[in-house]
Amino acid sequence: MIGVEAGDGYVWKKSKPPPTYDEFFIGLMVKDKEFGEFYAKTIARVLGREPPIPRLNKDGRWVVEVASKTLYELLKKPIDIEKIRPYVEHCERCIAAFLRGFFDSEGCVRKNGIIEVTNTDYRLLEYVIYLLSRIGIETTSDEPILRQRAGTPIRDPETGKVYRQRKDCYYVKVSKKSNLTFYEKVSFTIERKRLEEYLKKRGLLLTIR
Structure with missing residues (x-):
């Protein structure tokens, strides 16, 4: 939660x-x-x-x-990381539950198997990278990467309206070699099926667990 x-x-x-x-x-x-x-x-x-x-x-x-x-x-x-740390880092299961909730909210699995999460809170994404590493999941970078600067015009694909990014937006990608570990330890609530399909196509997942 x-x-x-x-x-x-x-x-x-x-x-x-x-x-x-x-x-x-x-x-x-x-x-x-x-x-x-x-x-x-x-x-x-x-x-x-x-x-x-x-x-x-x-x-x-x-x-x-x-x-x-x-x-x-x-x-x-903004989330006070020091306040939530005792609850999130209580055990590996709690770390995984936090990451699952965060990736369900802010993450996605692309058709090419890339697992990605975006947010405007740089420190929070740094914490996410740290938590992923705690449970053996590698990311493609050691720090969040800038995706869009504040003020960048963005078109809403559903309404067609254009608005401006209010804050700098950053992203973190899971290394593809950690996809199976992510699936086994974290996974998704909503996009789980897409991740399963990718892993099966790659021969990394033979049966749905």
Whole structure:
């Protein structure tokens, strides 16, 4: 869940006048309903509550939101890496869970098998490289690489509208020789099938595990 929030997730606060108390929320807005449902179940496990029901907004995206001041303070952006480190690095399984959530939010598997993740937070991507190395996954560079400068015009492929990149955007690529290790230790929730198909074509995966 921390990995998802570090990626596409958001937090917000609803201020209220005294004597009532402010309300704090964390959430996710995605195109894929399956991913939204997965996120809702993860929140439910963390908070010990019933999973929130994803709702479809007028833009055609699924919204999952829950009130929690504790998670708001932990996950507000920019992400405080030192705050989340004890939870993320608790064990290899926790590292893998963080990376899976982050790659589900910000990553993709291209047709040529390249596994890539992008974000505007340079320090966060540095941390991702470090975590990948902790579990034996190599990247093509030792540091995030600049993809787009702030102010670069970008066309939305769905709407055709042009907008400008607000912040510098960076990317990290997993080395292809680590693709099988990534699949076995991290993988994806949504793009898992595409990664499986690539590995089978390369003869690296004989059966679906």
